[in-house]
Amino acid sequence: MEKRPDIIYLQKKAIEIRKDILNMLTLAGSGHTGGSLSIVEILVSLYYYKLKNDPVNPSWPGRDRFLLSKGHACPALYAVLAHKGYFPRDMLWTLRKLGSPLQGHPQLGLAGVEISSGSLGQGLSIANGIALAARLDGLGIRVYCLLGDGETNEGQVWEAAMTASHYKLDNLCAIVDYNKLQIDGFCCEVKDPGDLKHKWESFGWSVLKVDGHDLQALMDSYDCAEKIKGRPTVIIADTVKGKGVSFIENKVEWHGIAPKKEECEKALQELDEALRKLA
Amino acid sequence: MSASELKMVPSRDGFGRGLVKLGKENKDVVVLSADLTDSTRAAWFKKEFPDRFFGLGVAEQDMFGTAAGMALMGKIPFACTFGVFASGRAWDQIRVSIAYMNANVKIAGTHGGISVGPDGATHQALEEISLMRILPKMTVVVPCDAIEAQKATLEAAKIKGPVYLRLGRAPMPVITKEEDFFRIGKANILRDGKDLTIFACGQMVYESMLACDILEKEGVKARLINMHTPKPIDRDTIIKAAHETGAFVSVEEHTIAGGLGSAIAEVAAQAHSVPMKMVGIQNKFGVSGEPEELFEYFGLTPKKIVIAAKEVLRMKK
Numbered sequence: 001m002e003k004r005p006d007i008i009y010l011q012k013k014a015i016e017i018r019k020d021i022l023n024m025l026t027l028a029g030s031g032h033t034g035g036s037l038s039i040v041e042i043l044v045s046l047y048y049y050k051l052k053n054d055p056v057n058p059s060w061p062g063r064d065r066f067l068l069s070k071g072h073a074c075p076a077l078y079a080v081l082a083h084k085g086y087f088p089r090d091m092l093w094t095l096r097k098l099g100s101p102l103q104g105h106p107q108l109g110l111a112g113v114e115i116s117s118g119s120l121g122q123g124l125s126i127a128n129g130i131a132l133a134a135r136l137d138g139l140g141i142r143v144y145c146l147l148g149d150g151e152t153n154e155g156q157v158w159e160a161a162m163t164a165s166h167y168k169l170d171n172l173c174a175i176v177d178y179n180k181l182q183i184d185g186f187c188c189e190v191k192d193p194g195d196l197k198h199k200w201e202s203f204g205w206s207v208l209k210v211d212g213h214d215l216q217a218l219m220d221s222y223d224c225a226e227k228i229k230g231r232p233t234v235i236i237a238d239t240v241k242g243k244g245v246s247f248i249e250n251k252v253e254w255h256g257i258a259p260k261k262e263e264c265e266k267a268l269q270e271l272d273e274a275l276r277k278l279a
Numbered sequence: 280m281s282a283s284e285l286k287m288v289p290s291r292d293g294f295g296r297g298l299v300k301l302g303k304e305n306k307d308v309v310v311l312s313a314d315l316t317d318s319t320r321a322a323w324f325k326k327e328f329p330d331r332f333f334g335l336g337v338a339e340q341d342m343f344g345t346a347a348g349m350a351l352m353g354k355i356p357f358a359c360t361f362g363v364f365a366s367g368r369a370w371d372q373i374r375v376s377i378a379y380m381n382a383n384v385k386i387a388g389t390h391g392g393i394s395v396g397p398d399g400a401t402h403q404a405l406e407e408i409s410l411m412r413i414l415p416k417m418t419v420v421v422p423c424d425a426i427e428a429q430k431a432t433l434e435a436a437k438i439k440g441p442v443y444l445r446l447g448r449a450p451m452p453v454i455t456k457e458e459d460f461f462r463i464g465k466a467n468i469l470r471d472g473k474d475l476t477i478f479a480c481g482q483m484v485y486e487s488m489l490a491c492d493i494l495e496k497e498g499v500k501a502r503l504i505n506m507h508t509p510k511p512i513d514r515d516t517i518i519k520a521a522h523e524t525g526a527f528v529s530v531e532e533h534t535i536a537g538g539l540g541s542a543i544a545e546v547a548a549q550a551h552s553v554p555m556k557m558v559g560i561q562n563k564f565g566v567s568g569e570p571e572e573l574f575e576y577f578g579l580t581p582k583k584i585v586i587a588a589k590e591v592l593r594m595k596k
């Protein structure tokens with residue numbers, strides 16, 4: 001088992017990433033705040049603990065793959081990639097600007113970005129293809145794919161879920177950001193997903209449920225998923241949309257807007273306060 | 280050259296043979312199918328290379344995404360289904376997961392055109408050339424017979440990036456030879472002439488040959504060009520033909536909205552515009568019937584091509 005990084009270090013990292021996300025979005029003047037903030041711990045625990053990767057050599061064939069299927073949350077991915085050293089942190093402030101490789105939704109070509117995404121529902125199929133090809137080549141990599149809970153409304157997700165279990169893709173781990181919100185409102189009111197665990201299980205997956213903001217529990221779940229053989233695993237990560245900023249948390253209207261300058265300052269104060277508490 | 284003297288082979292068979300050949304030559308070639316393995320001839324590959332064949336069930340969107348993932352890993356996936364389900368059902372998947380990423384996926388859309396026959400409108404793809412050629416990075420090839428289809432399959436594997444192959448179900452005349460030159464993106468001039476140019480793709484190349492015979496008897500010398508690659512379109516050949524012949528007819532087993540004729544017109548209109556007529560499906564869905572009956576029903580016949588040719592000759596004056 002890999003050695004786990006210091007948990008306080010990771011918690012601080014998560015807060016710094018949140019601050020960067022808010023600054024990026026505020027500078028950009030548009031973008032998806034809620035769904036970026038909800039996946040920070042999921043990404044930090046993957047990138048700082050689980051993923052075999054090399055920021056200096058981002059296309060190293062032996063790397064594990066992380067696919068952001070819910071592409072609108074790319075500010076979180078960009079911030080983590082910058083902190084890991086895939087590209088200079090200064091580039092974050094070009095988000096959504098003409099000429100920037102930090103497109104409004106991820107585009108292949110930016111170091112660390114594995115797929116173009118933004119049209120929801122497509123990532124898991126691509127993850128399957130990567131996992132199948134890796135198996136064909138005897139490449140012992142793992143593939144992670146992060147989906148939104150609203151995203152699982154898409155039929156293609158379930159086509160892909162069937163494919164992964166049919167081909168027994170145990171080198172694949174899906175993660176659902178279960179933040180209970182999508183654009184039109186609460187998922188259970190827009191189109192009730194019902195018992196997600198039961199659904200995935202009935203599609204032949206093993207299912208782990210975890211607190212999606214508990215870094216230790218997330219690391220446990222990735223380790224556990226890796227040991228499950230003969231079928232794919234999905235981690236249903238219980239999260240709060242907009243996590244970390246009181247006035248953004250659990251607010252449907254914060255799905256697709258960026259903070260204004262004053263809102264950003266208020267949010268940063270809250271996050272700085274959280275940082276102080278950690279120290 | 281009459282149909283009775285020519286061998287009749289569906290272009291999908293040429294594709295199937297090409298796949299097997301590729302499978303032997305290149306172990307990175309993999310084949311995917313969405314529950315149409317026999318019909319698309321993917322089965323011929325599956326039989327020889329079962330480990331490199333992947334059935335995805337009736338799930339085209341998932342199939343093209345899976346193919347994209349395999350391409351990201353260095354494979355050369357050929358994803359096979361009927362043209363309607365490839366170009367229509369999975370259009371956004373092809374757009375985002377394949378074209379936008381310039382993923383090296385080859386899309387085999389069999390059962391293109393009305394020659395699908397009795398299955399009727401839901402199975403007769405009449406829009407794929409338009410739907411695919413509007414996507415950046417996409418190459419679109421419409422082979423005119425089984426021999427050309429085999430060559431196109433082998434050539435497609437050499438291109439780095441997505442390629443759409445439009446293939447037919449019904450047996451069609453074999454009009455090219457193994458030794459004939461074929462390169463994706465380079466049109467083949469089959470007959471020279473100065474009075475007008477007829478551009479065709481797929482089985483309409485053969486129908487246009489018959490039309491040229493009729494025209495010739497009436498003293499009209501038409502240049503006949505096999506435009507097997509609607510994209511990237513061979514601009515030079517079009518512009519040269521515009522200057523040298525001054526009138527165009529396009530012929531396709533496909534809607535004229537956005538298809539081969541449109542692609543040619545886009546070039547001519549911006550370089551050297553000439554009078555033009557488009558023979559093809561005119562804003563209609565297909566219907567059930569036998570292929571020959573349907574060619575007649577939709578006016579995809581040598582006779583109709585001749586009429587179009589005479590019209591552009593009049594417009595030219």
Ligand SMILES: Cc1ncc(C[n+]2csc(CCOP(=O)(O)OP(=O)(O)O)c2C)c(N)n1
Pocket residue numbers: 032034035036038070072118119120121147148149150151152177179181182183241255
């Ligand atoms: C195919 C497609 N349809 C619609 C959209 C617009 N859209 C962007 S985000 C979103 C809601 C997604 O909800 P969820 O997956 O729960 O995202 P999160 O809550 O994590 O932000 C929608 C409908 C899209 N990007 N893609």
Ligand SMILES: [Mg+2]
Pocket residue numbers: 148149150177178179180181182
């Ligand atoms: Mg959600």
